[in-house]
Amino acid sequence: MKSTKRLKPNPNKAPTGIEGFDEITNGGLPHGRTTLLVGQPGSGKTIFGLRFLAHGAQVCQEPGIFVAFEETSKRIVANAEGFGWNLPELLRKKLYIVDAQPQPDSVQTGDFDLSGLLTALESKAKEMGARRIVFDAIDIMLALLPDAAAKRREMYRLHAWLLEREMTAIITAKAGGDEATSLTEQPFSFMQFMVDCSVALNHSVSLGVSQRNLRVQKYRGSAFDESEAPFVIGKDGFDVAIARALGRLDTAVSDERVSSGVARLDTMLGGGYYRGASVLITGFPGTAKTTLSGAFIEAACRRGERTVFFSFDSDGSEVIRNLKSVGIRLERFVKSGLLHMVSARSMGGSAESLLVRIKTMSRSHRARCVVIDPVSTLAKTGNELTANGVAERLVDWSKSNGTTLVCTSLLDELSGELEGSTPLQISTMADTWIHLNYLVQSGERNRGLSIIKSRGTAHSNQVRELILSHTGVTLADIYTAGGEVLMGTLRWEKESAERVANEVAEVAGKLKRVTLKAEEAVLKVRAKSMDTELLAKQVEKTLLDRTTQSRKGEWSRGRIRMRQLRRANRTNPQQKPENL
Amino acid sequence: MIRQPRFKFRLYVAGTTHNSTRASANLSSFCATHLPDRHEIEVVDVLREPKRAMADSVFMTPTLIKLDPAPDRRLIGTLSHTQLLLETLGLET
Numbered sequence: 001m002k003s004t005k006r007l008k009p010n011p012n013k014a015p016t017g018i019e020g021f022d023e024i025t026n027g028g029l030p031h032g033r034t035t036l037l038v039g040q041p042g043s044g045k046t047i048f049g050l051r052f053l054a055h056g057a058q059v060c061q062e063p064g065i066f067v068a069f070e071e072t073s074k075r076i077v078a079n080a081e082g083f084g085w086n087l088p089e090l091l092r093k094k095l096y097i098v099d100a101q102p103q104p105d106s107v108q109t110g111d112f113d114l115s116g117l118l119t120a121l122e123s124k125a126k127e128m129g130a131r132r133i134v135f136d137a138i139d140i141m142l143a144l145l146p147d148a149a150a151k152r153r154e155m156y157r158l159h160a161w162l163l164e165r166e167m168t169a170i171i172t173a174k175a176g177g178d179e180a181t182s183l184t185e186q187p188f189s190f191m192q193f194m195v196d197c198s199v200a201l202n203h204s205v206s207l208g209v210s211q212r213n214l215r216v217q218k219y220r221g222s223a224f225d226e227s228e229a230p231f232v233i234g235k236d237g238f239d240v241a242i243a244r245a246l247g248r249l250d251t252a253v254s255d256e257r258v259s260s261g262v263a264r265l266d267t268m269l270g271g272g273y274y275r276g277a278s279v280l281i282t283g284f285p286g287t288a289k290t291t292l293s294g295a296f297i298e299a300a301c302r303r304g305e306r307t308v309f310f311s312f313d314s315d316g317s318e319v320i321r322n323l324k325s326v327g328i329r330l331e332r333f334v335k336s337g338l339l340h341m342v343s344a345r346s347m348g349g350s351a352e353s354l355l356v357r358i359k360t361m362s363r364s365h366r367a368r369c370v371v372i373d374p375v376s377t378l379a380k381t382g383n384e385l386t387a388n389g390v391a392e393r394l395v396d397w398s399k400s401n402g403t404t405l406v407c408t409s410l411l412d413e414l415s416g417e418l419e420g421s422t423p424l425q426i427s428t429m430a431d432t433w434i435h436l437n438y439l440v441q442s443g444e445r446n447r448g449l450s451i452i453k454s455r456g457t458a459h460s461n462q463v464r465e466l467i468l469s470h471t472g473v474t475l476a477d478i479y480t481a482g483g484e485v486l487m488g489t490l491r492w493e494k495e496s497a498e499r500v501a502n503e504v505a506e507v508a509g510k511l512k513r514v515t516l517k518a519e520e521a522v523l524k525v526r527a528k529s530m531d532t533e534l535l536a537k538q539v540e541k542t543l544l545d546r547t548t549q550s551r552k553g554e555w556s557r558g559r560i561r562m563r564q565l566r567r568a569n570r571t572n573p574q575q576k577p578e579n580l
Numbered sequence: 581m582i583r584q585p586r587f588k589f590r591l592y593v594a595g596t597t598h599n600s601t602r603a604s605a606n607l608s609s610f611c612a613t614h615l616p617d618r619h620e621i622e623v624v625d626v627l628r629e630p631k632r633a634m635a636d637s638v639f640m641t642p643t644l645i646k647l648d649p650a651p652d653r654r655l656i657g658t659l660s661h662t663q664l665l666l667e668t669l670g671l672e673t
Contacts (some may be wrong), residue, residue, distance in 0.1 A: 100639045105652050107668045110602075110658030115594030116626040117639035123630035144656065145638070 008143035014062070014132065014168040017055025018048070023037035024225040030196045033220075034159055038175045039121035039201030044212065044233050045172040046076065046085075048201070049134035052170055054085040056132040057094035062168070066097045066122060068142040071107060072098035096124060100141070108144055114154050118161050123346035125165065133162070135171045152190055159194050164432075175200070185265065196220040204230070211350050228387070229241070233354040258303075258369070258404055261328075263311060264475035265434075267452060268460035273432055276402040277455075278395045280375075282409045283436030287447055288466055288473070289408035290432070293371045294323040294330065295473050296406050305368040308340045308361060312377035316341030321374075327472040342364045344377075351378040351390040370404060375407035395429045431455045436466065439487050449475060510572030587619040587669070588648035589609070595644035596626045599658050603642035606659040614671055 013027030022028045028218045029035045029052070039045045053064035068076055076097060077087050087095065100117060122128070135158070145151045162169045173191070192198055195282040198217040213228040243282065257272040260279075266272040273279050279296075281289045290313070311319050318339065320330045333339035342361060344354075354377070362370050375394070379387035396407035408429070433452040438445045451459045464475040466486045478487050486494050591607055604623065611619040626633040626641055636645065644655040645654035646669060653668055665671075 098634070098639075099637055102640075105645075106654035106656050107664060108656045109668075111599050111604075112640045112642060112657045113594065113597060113599050114640060115597055115600075115614070116592055116633050116641035116643065119594065119626045119630045119637065120634040124634065141640070146657075470606050540637075563666035 014052075015055060015060060015413045016052045017042065017059060018369060020229065020231065021214070024229060025197075025219060026223060029168060029170070030220065031168050033196040034162050034169045034171060034194070035197040036191050036195040037172040037199050037201065038172050039172070040203055042173050043175075043203040045138050045174075046071065047080070047233055048199075049136055049172055050076070050080050050085070050087075051083075052092060053095055053132055053134055053320040054080075054087065054167075057090045058085075063094040063128050064096075065121060065128075066095065066310055067100050067121070068097055068137075068463075069100050069102075072101060072135035093128065094416065096128060098124070098132070098334075102140065102144060109145075111146055111150055112144075114141075114157055118158070119175050122161075122165075122575045125167070128211065131168060131363040132416075133167045133168065133169045138171050139173045155191055155194065163486035164378065167487045171195070178399040182258045189299055192218070206451035211352065214552045230350075230352045231354045232350070254402065259293075259296075261297070261299035262292070262473050262475060264464065265449070268462075268475070269432065269454055269466070270459060273404060274456065275404055276399060276427065276432040277404060278398055279404070279406045280430035281434045281436065282405065282410060284438060285410065285437060287436035288468060289329070289436060290319060290373050291323060291326055291408075291468060291473060292404045292436070292449075293373055294319070294326075294328045294465075297339065297369065297371055298328050298333075300369040300404075301330070301338045303455065304338065306338055306340075306366050307333075307369040307371070308365050309340060309371045309373065310342045310344050310358060310361075311373050312344045313373060315345065317343070322430045325470065325475060326468045340367070349365050349386045354378060355394055355397075358394070362403065369406070370398065370403050371406045372563070373408045374410050392429060408438050432457070441487065441490055442457060444488045444490070446491075448478065448487065469501070527553075582594055584618060585649040587646065588622075590622045590624060590647060591620065592624050592626055592636070592638045592641055592643045592645075593644045595625060597641070600642045601656050602658040602660070603644070607644060610631055610659065610662060614666065619654075 006215050010027040012031050013022075013029065014024070014031045015022050017027035028132065037045050037048060047099065049560060053066055056062035056064050065074075066076070071079075077091070080087050111287070121133070123467050125133070138158075140156070144152045158171075171191070187450070197219045200215045200217055202213040204213075211231070212231050214231045215228045216224045216226065229482045229538075254275040256275040257266075259272045273296075281292055283289050288509070290311075293309075297307050297309055309316065309319070314322075316334075320334065323330060330339060330341075334341055340361070345359075360373065373392075375391065378390050378394075394407075395405065397403075400562070428572075430453075430533070432454040435447050435450050435452050439448050447468075448463045449466045451461075463478055465478045467474050467476055476491075478491060590606065590613075591603065593604060611621065624632055626638065633639070634663060639646075640656050642656075642658065644659060646653040646655075655665065655668060659665060
């Protein structure tokens with residue numbers, strides 16, 4: 001089994017290998033001490049114990065002994081087969097299961113003690129160098145003891161024996177169904193004082209959904225998370241879900257962008273989603289949430305990234321068929337193994353167990369991109385209380401290993417009118433929140449897309465119209481005019497009206513230009529003829545001037561001549577003719 | 581007269597602890613009273629032979645195993661209830 005988180009090894013702790021539990025307890029159970037594990041029947045005590053031993057034997061070089069008071073070793077091995085711990089292999093050397101079930105026909109006459117068991121264990125432990133031991137269902141053995149004093153005596157004997165050998169031990173015991181009697185009559189109350197660590201497992205059913213919780217009640221000499229932590233018994237056995245532990249290193253963030261699969265959306269987001277971001281797509285039914293996430297997947301697969309698609313609404317094959325109609329072709333990626341479609345409609349159980357399955361499947365597929373459609377499934381009936389925490393951990397998990405997570409979420413048509421209230425409160429955790437809605441106008445529903453938030457990204461504030469066609473998903477600018485947002489046919493009408501208006505204006509302009517040109521020409525011609533006229537007039541004027549002059553000269557010359565001819569006066573030829 | 585069967589016992593004890601010594605004593609006196617001359621007792625000390633205890637799945641001491649006559653019966657504890665012993669061993673008339 002792969003251990004995902006490497007914790008700093010602590011010499012005082014014995015890691016259990018249970019993801020989450022080791023973090024709650026800062027490294028595991030107290031090393032060389034005893035831990036009491038109390039829980040109702042079926043709460044997972046045996047599996048917890050086995051996991052602890054298997055991890056010790058496989059990883060920590062600490063062989064272990066399992067003392068089974070309740071189930072036979074055969075059944076235990078058979079039951080654990082599904083968890084992939086390879087018990088038969090371990091059983092050869094590193095693990096030993098002691099069948100310590102009381103013989104059903106054995107008769108009890110008087111007091112007895114556990115010396116026999118302890119000596120037998122002692123020799124076995126020496127033989128195999130066991131460092132860990134689990135006593136499963138000690139209550140069965142204790143029930144045979146005649147009185148409380150004897151029970152106490154045997155528990156102390158057991159505890160002393162364990163301490164002396166510095167074995168890391170788990171003692172499991174059933175919590176009584178009746179709390180009142182369990183406190184007084186059952187020997188667990190004094191056991192609580194005796195042990196160094198105590199863990200309670202709780203299994204309840206609320207509204208038909210099974211919920212498992214684990215709580216560390218005490219832990220001497222160590223800090224631990226005191227709150228109840230949900231857990232799931234899954235494929236690997238035990239998975240304790242914890243919120244991100246304080247002080248854990250921040251995961252490396254990436255500046256890398258991954259395409260959303262819609263070119264214009266990438267532009268709106270300033271390049272696409274961030275790698276490792278959690279993207280939330282909300283919207284009413286039919287607003288193309290799945291299509292948008294399908295576009296994302298196709299883009300991811302084209303880049304060659306391994307992807308898992310969890311479809312909680314319809315079968316994976318249906319999703320593929322439906323997406324084909326909008327030009328998103330995914331079969332080839334499913335065939336090549338790049339894309340894993342998980343038809344999860346029938347996947348029931350608590351939100352917690354869904355999360356675990358999502359995690360394990362993504363891990364085993366080594367997915368870099370995960371789509372959950374819709375994430376609101378987590379909040380189905382019976383899970384309301386835990387779903388928020390689960391969503392939180394989902395986001396945390398995807399961040400911690402750099403998986404880009406796209407979740408769709410259904411908004412309740414009635415309550416969801418207020419943008420801002422998403423089920424699960426996931427919207428506050430998501431890095432990018434894309435909201436799809438319908439705009440109903442003049443008998444049409446059109447899809448609008450807007451980016452409500454996108455952390456660390458300058459993003460467009462514009463609502464765009466989302467258009468699905470057989471060639472794919474595109475975004476169109478919506479038409480805003482006079483405070484009105486137009487989409488679909490109205491947008492088209494408005495656009496074409498505008499086009500016509502433009503054409504008309506253009507033609508009118510052309511006409512005007514022609515007219516003006518003509519007028520200009522006319523004026524030019526007129527100007528030219530005027531020019532000519534002017535010239536003629538000027539010539540005429542000059543001519544007139546000249547004639548006048550010559551006539552004047554002629555006249556004065558004539559007078560002089562006349563005077564000369566008459567010789568009436570003394571003539572002075574030098575004298576200029578003067579006006580008389 | 582029917583030939584009465586012989587009883588074969590194996591008693592597991594843990595050294596000389598209180599319970600073990602009491603069981604030994606109780607068994608001896610029981611056999612002396614109810615099974616005179618037709619019993620056999622083997623005492624196994626788990627502290628010395630832990631492997632035998634393991635092999636026989638004896639974890640609580642003291643444990644008495646009746647080997648003969650068949651079937652095997654197990655009695656756990658100090659064997660202090662004579663009546664219960666009689667019933668378990670089928671000696672009640």
